[in-house]
Amino acid sequence: MGSVQVKNLVKKYDKAIALKGVDLDIKEGEFYALLGPSGCGKTTTMRCIAGFETPTSGEILIGDKVVNNVPANRRNCGMVFQSYALFPHYNVFENVAYSLTIRDLYSGSLGQRIKTFGRLMSKRLGKPTKEIEKKVQDALDYVELGHLADRGVNELSGGQQQRVALARALVMEPSVLLMDEPLSNLDKKLRNTMRTTIRKIQQDLKITTIFVTHDQEEAMSMADHVAVMRDGEIVQMATPTELYSNPKDPFVADFVGSSNIYKGQVLKKNEKGNTVVKITDEIVLESETHTDKSEVEVLVRPEGIEIIREASTPKTENVVEAKVKVSTYLGPTIRYDIELDGMDVMVEEEFQPNTALYKEGDIIKVHLPSERVLLI
Amino acid sequence: MSSVNQDKQPKKDTKFRGWLRTIDSLKVMKWVVYLFFFLFLVLPLVSVFLVSFTGQPVNLLGSLVNPDIMATNIERLSNASFEHYSLLLGGTYFSALQNSLALAIGVSILVILMCIPLAYAFARTTMPYKKTLAALCTIPLIVPTFISAAGFIIMFGRTGWVNTMYQSLGFDGVLIDAYSMTSIVLIQVFFFFPFALWPMVAAFKIADISLEEASNNMGAKNWSTMVFITFPLAIPGIISAALLIFTVSFSDFGTPIILAPDGLNLIVVEAYREISGFFNWAGASILTIVMVAVAAIFFWLQRYVTKNMDYGTLSGKPKGTKLNDSKIVTRSLLVFTILVLVLPMSAIFSVLLQSFATTWGTGLLPRGFTMDHYATVFTRSGDNILNSILLAGGALIISVIVATLVSYFVVRENTSKLDFMSSIPLIVPGIALGIAYIQTFNTAPLQLTGTAFLLIVAYAVRRMPYMIRSTMGTMMAIKSDIEEAAVNLGASKLVAIITVVGPLMLPGIAAGSILVFVTVIKETSITVLMAPSDWAPMSLMVFQNLLRGEVYTASAMAMLIIVLVIILQTAANKITKNSLY
Numbered sequence A: 001m002g003s004v005q006v007k008n009l010v011k012k013y014d015k016a017i018a019l020k021g022v023d024l025d026i027k028e029g030e031f032y033a034l035l036g037p038s039g040c041g042k043t044t045t046m047r048c049i050a051g052f053e054t055p056t057s058g059e060i061l062i063g064d065k066v067v068n069n070v071p072a073n074r075r076n077c078g079m080v081f082q083s084y085a086l087f088p089h090y091n092v093f094e095n096v097a098y099s100l101t102i103r104d105l106y107s108g109s110l111g112q113r114i115k116t117f118g119r120l121m122s123k124r125l126g127k128p129t130k131e132i133e134k135k136v137q138d139a140l141d142y143v144e145l146g147h148l149a150d151r152g153v154n155e156l157s158g159g160q161q162q163r164v165a166l167a168r169a170l171v172m173e174p175s176v177l178l179m180d181e182p183l184s185n186l187d188k189k190l191r192n193t194m195r196t197t198i199r200k201i202q203q204d205l206k207i208t209t210i211f212v213t214h215d216q217e218e219a220m221s222m223a224d225h226v227a228v229m230r231d232g233e234i235v236q237m238a239t240p241t242e243l244y245s246n247p248k249d250p251f252v253a254d255f256v257g258s259s260n261i262y263k264g265q266v267l268k269k270n271e272k273g274n275t276v277v278k279i280t281d282e283i284v285l286e287s288e289t290h291t292d293k294s295e296v297e298v299l300v301r302p303e304g305i306e307i308i309r310e311a312s313t314p315k316t317e318n319v320v321e322a323k324v325k326v327s328t329y330l331g332p333t334i335r336y337d338i339e340l341d342g343m344d345v346m347v348e349e350e351f352q353p354n355t356a357l358y359k360e361g362d363i364i365k366v367h368l369p370s371e372r373v374l375l376i
Numbered sequence B: 001m002s003s004v005n006q007d008k009q010p011k012k013d014t015k016f017r018g019w020l021r022t023i024d025s026l027k028v029m030k031w032v033v034y035l036f037f038f039l040f041l042v043l044p045l046v047s048v049f050l051v052s053f054t055g056q057p058v059n060l061l062g063s064l065v066n067p068d069i070m071a072t073n074i075e076r077l078s079n080a081s082f083e084h085y086s087l088l089l090g091g092t093y094f095s096a097l098q099n100s101l102a103l104a105i106g107v108s109i110l111v112i113l114m115c116i117p118l119a120y121a122f123a124r125t126t127m128p129y130k131k132t133l134a135a136l137c138t139i140p141l142i143v144p145t146f147i148s149a150a151g152f153i154i155m156f157g158r159t160g161w162v163n164t165m166y167q168s169l170g171f172d173g174v175l176i177d178a179y180s181m182t183s184i185v186l187i188q189v190f191f192f193f194p195f196a197l198w199p200m201v202a203a204f205k206i207a208d209i210s211l212e213e214a215s216n217n218m219g220a221k222n223w224s225t226m227v228f229i230t231f232p233l234a235i236p237g238i239i240s241a242a243l244l245i246f247t248v249s250f251s252d253f254g255t256p257i258i259l260a261p262d263g264l265n266l267i268v269v270e271a272y273r274e275i276s277g278f279f280n281w282a283g284a285s286i287l288t289i290v291m292v293a294v295a296a297i298f299f300w301l302q303r304y305v306t307k308n309m310d311y312g313t314l315s316g317k318p319k320g321t322k323l324n325d326s327k328i329v330t331r332s333l334l335v336f337t338i339l340v341l342v343l344p345m346s347a348i349f350s351v352l353l354q355s356f357a358t359t360w361g362t363g364l365l366p367r368g369f370t371m372d373h374y375a376t377v378f379t380r381s382g383d384n385i386l387n388s389i390l391l392a393g394g395a396l397i398i399s400v401i402v403a404t405l406v407s408y409f410v411v412r413e414n415t416s417k418l419d420f421m422s423s424i425p426l427i428v429p430g431i432a433l434g435i436a437y438i439q440t441f442n443t444a445p446l447q448l449t450g451t452a453f454l455l456i457v458a459y460a461v462r463r464m465p466y467m468i469r470s471t472m473g474t475m476m477a478i479k480s481d482i483e484e485a486a487v488n489l490g491a492s493k494l495v496a497i498i499t500v501v502g503p504l505m506l507p508g509i510a511a512g513s514i515l516v517f518v519t520v521i522k523e524t525s526i527t528v529l530m531a532p533s534d535w536a537p538m539s540l541m542v543f544q545n546l547l548r549g550e551v552y553t554a555s556a557m558a559m560l561i562i563v564l565v566i567i568l569q570t571a572a573n574k575i576t577k578n579s580l581y
């Protein structure tokens, strides 16, 4: 087990700069997600940590040791590949046993090594040791594949292959577990179960995990910490809740959830200590965010906006009139696309069986609570 | 003393190990592969090149280790001149080159003329028995040419059965003299044509069908579409096939060495005589350079044509070809195809008959039949069979290792230098490679001439391109992340290659190995030139028996080779078809 630190990591290719100085500080036992759009350098970062790419500059530390010059096979990073990269010529058991067998190959007497080598070449040339057998069986039981040990890996479903890949990485008791978009090849339902499985295993084993994804929902629901990347740089590093409620810039805000973002001008502070911003002549809002800037981006999450119905208590500030353009029923929530003085705004409301849905053209009143109006 | 040693040894050991750990085993392998190609390909060719100017042995390796040798070499090199090349301008070398070129050009033209109807038949008609005929059309390729030559002697020798038949029909003399240019041409035409046939079938199949349909729609007759549209479209393919045949014919050693009459000078035979008969270094090296140059030019031309061809034909996938099913056409093509097969099949059949014959004099058939020759082969020549297997096995091991590594470096690390180097053997005729080896490894520090080891290396190098083609294909199909997974799980790169990449490449390696094994067993030129007498393989035995007139045992042994080759080749095809994963 170990912490991972990446300091000012730069990776240049002939024609492209993939990483422009990435810093990461991952504590032991943490579940860390790297989130970002395609091509932003997530895979490159991970491959540098695993040792498959040599950084152009920068330092990588695993468990307080600089590993820049440690070859990939001695870094003890368990990696789960996007394509699983299972060995097609080995069955499930042999796949999972590979790292342990290799470990035997590099230790012990010459005779034993020759035996181990034979075992790697063909299962007919030798039996695994009791110790390996037990560890592998445990690992397989752990991912609920104990009964499939003798299967060929091509005779497994996608989800099963995924779990074999996971068991294969876990059995070597890696100091860090690296996963590159491990769920992207699975269908939505399986993805949800695997999310829980991976999170549970990570919590059980308290294993430092770096998880690459471009799916914000995945990152936010699984990780302790999320690093959002863009163009080879880390834009923000924070816990999921902080990232959501306090994004550093519009890119992050947009990337970690759907949002309404507008340009605004800061007018003054009012008597409550709230900042007053003007978005259009008609729409002037109060916000609890403090800012020194005069031009800001105003961000309001769709579910932060309340629709005022007769029954609810009257609000005074931040209440505006709007026109419903489209209403979409999403199951547990309803989404309204509304128009506020010429601006398109998205609102999400929980579905309640006994309230009526608004239709296109309805005029409604909405309240934007000052604590939900973020200025960035 | 011993206690001191015991104290020191473990320390040394760990130090050594520590040092070992710092080197990248894969890089070492890369240097080993480079060294291999340098020693056994670049060095011999460069040496021969230098010898062609000095006329005297040049010991490049020796120069590196011994200043005296260096001095001699420098002196010899300073006397270098084009003097020896003047030999080419007239006399026997000139006529040898002339004859060889004429032979190769003639054979190419005849093969193409013969293959046009054949290729059309296979690609564009509903000719009956297509499958069987296609299988029969590959058989000539399987038979080593010196065995076909033996078959020709049985048919067209002075007492050969064809000539006997000819005389009994009332003619005088012989129909064809077995020992003549005509019979050399016939053998090469009828045994090399499959090299051209299958590429030409492909060319005919690929030629743009939509253009033909357009032509037919505009009212053109089928035959005019054929002549004006199909045929011109297939021309690049045909030219490429012709160039290939040229190279094959030009470098063929088996046929001329057995059948060339005294008055007929051919470059391969001339080179062979110079080196093994007269030890004429200058002459042999010049002929070697000429052979390599000619082969290289034609090889390059062929590549050039094929490369340009790909652009034209990649345009679209032909949708269901409309095959010509006119009765007259298919029937006459069937007859033609069978006629083409008559000659090679009778040659093989003659060898078969002779291998069972008690004696076979002037009659149409042998006097009687016996298994004796096979018994003799197995009792007296068991060693030769074993030698063949050992030599081929040795060559196979070398080529598997080198080819696997080369494919790895080329595919994964983009090492184009290795790719280029490993394809050089394609342009070096066997006899040329043999001469280069004999001259280069003649003296210390690397005195290998006359050893089985050098023969094995020569076999391996000569067939390396085929092996690499086979392994490269499978290597490209293996995704790099599988290998990275192995490294990630603790294996060094080399161990990852051996345990993961290697097994996944097995289908390619297996198919390639069988082909290497087969060609080594068939190999004539290098064998005849380089095989030490206590390592004589089957092919050398057949060759010597033929020269000694022990034709019956030669035939039995030849049949053995043919059967072995057919079995192995079928196995190779099976493996490539249903690869393991």
Ligand SMILES: Nc1ncnc2c1ncn2[C@@H]1O[C@H](COP(=O)(O)OP(=O)(O)OP(=O)(O)O)[C@@H](O)[C@H]1O
Pocket (backbone or CB within 6 Å): A013, A014, A015, A016, A017, A018, A036, A037, A038, A039, A040, A041, A042, A043, A044, A045, A214
């Ligand atoms: N071997 C390479 N040679 C040159 N450029 C590369 C190479 N590998 C990656 N890049 C470039 O580096 C950048 C980062 O690539 P990377 O694979 O890390 O992206 P990613 O964030 O993992 O994207 P995705 O979500 O699509 O997997 C890209 O612009 C890519 O084009």
Ligand SMILES: [Mg+2]
Pocket (backbone or CB within 6 Å): A042, A043, A044, A180
């Ligand atoms: Mg990626």
